[in-house]
Amino acid sequence: MTPSRVALVTGVAGQDGVYLARELIARGWQVVGTVRPGDPAVTAMSVYLSGVEVVSHDLCDAAGFGSLVELWRPSRVFNLAGFSSVGASWDQPDLVEEVNGVAVERMLASLVELRDRHGDDVRFFQAGSAEESAPGASSPYAQSKVRARAAVSVAREAFGLHAVTATLHNHESPLRPRRFVTRKITRAAASIALGRASSVTLGNLDVSRDWGAAADYVRAMVAMLELDTPRDLVVATGVTHTLHDLLAAAFAAAGLGDPSAYVVQDPALLRPADAPTLAADISETRRxxxxxxxxxxxxVVAQMVRVDLERLRSGVEESPAYLTPS
Known part of the structure; x- marks a missing residue:
C-alpha cells in the first residue's frame, strides 16, 4: 500500500481506542485498529467503530505486527492496547510485563525496520501512566509501563524514531468497563436511583486522582504526534479529586442524596501499595x-451516570448516542 494518512490504533475496541479512532476519522485519517483475538467485548464495541478497518492481532505476536505495518504502511501508530488494570496486575505479573513492556519493544523494532526499509515518516505514540511515578511505583502494571517508556526513549534517541510517551492520568467516559471503580460507582448510582440496588461495596475512598475526559485526552494524543520534535508530555487536568468526591458527584447526578447511607466499605477491596494521591502539572503540555x-x-461523572441510567432503562448497553455529551 502506498504510504498515506493511515493511522494504526492498537486496542481500538477499548475506551481510548474508540474515542481516538473517531477523532482520527473526523480529521480525515484512514484508521486500522487491532483487537485481541477472541475478545468477547469486540462485538459489542463494534457499534462505535464505523469506518475503522478492524483486524485481529495478538500483542505478543511480533512477526504478526511486522506484517501488519508492512501491509498498511501507517504514518501514525498509537499503542493503546495492553493490560490496563493496576489492581489485577498483581495477579498476572508475567502477562503484564509481556503485553505492556516486551510487546512495545518489539513494536518499536518493527517500526524502525519499516522506516529504514521504505523511508516512511512513521510516528509512534505510547500510552504511559501516572502510576509509573506513584510513590513506590511497585505494581506490575507500573513497572511494565516504565519498561515501555524506556523502550520509547531508546527508539527515539538511539534510532531516531519519532516516538513519544504520554503520561496519562485517569480519564473516564461512559465506555469505561464496569471492572473499574469509577464505572462501578456510576452504575451503582444509576441502579440505586432506579430502585434496582440498595448499596455499593467499595474500598478506600480517600485516594486522590486527576480525573479527566477520554474525549479530551485523545485530542492531546493526536497533537503530540504532530509536533516537529518528539517530546514526552503529561496529559491531565491539573486538578485532583478523591474517590469520595467522585462518589458524591455520581449520586448527585443520579438525583440521590448523601451517598454514605448506600456505601458498604470492604477492606478486602484495598489494592496493594495503592498510591494515595497522583497529582499532575500540565503547564508544559499547555505551552x-x-x-x-x-x-x-x-x-464527566454526570455523563457516565446519565448513560448508565439510559442503559438500565433501555436494556441497550452500547450505542453511539452514548458518546454525545448532554
Missing part, C-alpha cells in the same frame, strides 16, 4: 501543544 481539557470533573 507546547496549546491543549487544555474542556470537560469538567462533574460533567
Amino acid at each position: 507546547v501543544l496549546g491543549w487544555k481539557p474542556s470537560t469538567s470533573f462533574e460533567d
Whole structure:
C-alpha cells in the first residue's frame, strides 16, 4: 500500500481506542485498529467503530505486527492496547510485563525496520501512566509501563524514531468497563436511583486522582504526534479529586442524596501499595501543544451516570448516542 494518512490504533475496541479512532476519522485519517483475538467485548464495541478497518492481532505476536505495518504502511501508530488494570496486575505479573513492556519493544523494532526499509515518516505514540511515578511505583502494571517508556526513549534517541510517551492520568467516559471503580460507582448510582440496588461495596475512598475526559485526552494524543520534535508530555487536568468526591458527584447526578447511607466499605477491596494521591502539572503540555481539557470533573461523572441510567432503562448497553455529551 502506498504510504498515506493511515493511522494504526492498537486496542481500538477499548475506551481510548474508540474515542481516538473517531477523532482520527473526523480529521480525515484512514484508521486500522487491532483487537485481541477472541475478545468477547469486540462485538459489542463494534457499534462505535464505523469506518475503522478492524483486524485481529495478538500483542505478543511480533512477526504478526511486522506484517501488519508492512501491509498498511501507517504514518501514525498509537499503542493503546495492553493490560490496563493496576489492581489485577498483581495477579498476572508475567502477562503484564509481556503485553505492556516486551510487546512495545518489539513494536518499536518493527517500526524502525519499516522506516529504514521504505523511508516512511512513521510516528509512534505510547500510552504511559501516572502510576509509573506513584510513590513506590511497585505494581506490575507500573513497572511494565516504565519498561515501555524506556523502550520509547531508546527508539527515539538511539534510532531516531519519532516516538513519544504520554503520561496519562485517569480519564473516564461512559465506555469505561464496569471492572473499574469509577464505572462501578456510576452504575451503582444509576441502579440505586432506579430502585434496582440498595448499596455499593467499595474500598478506600480517600485516594486522590486527576480525573479527566477520554474525549479530551485523545485530542492531546493526536497533537503530540504532530509536533516537529518528539517530546514526552503529561496529559491531565491539573486538578485532583478523591474517590469520595467522585462518589458524591455520581449520586448527585443520579438525583440521590448523601451517598454514605448506600456505601458498604470492604477492606478486602484495598489494592496493594495503592498510591494515595497522583497529582499532575500540565503547564508544559499547555505551552507546547496549546491543549487544555474542556470537560469538567462533574460533567464527566454526570455523563457516565446519565448513560448508565439510559442503559438500565433501555436494556441497550452500547450505542453511539452514548458518546454525545448532554
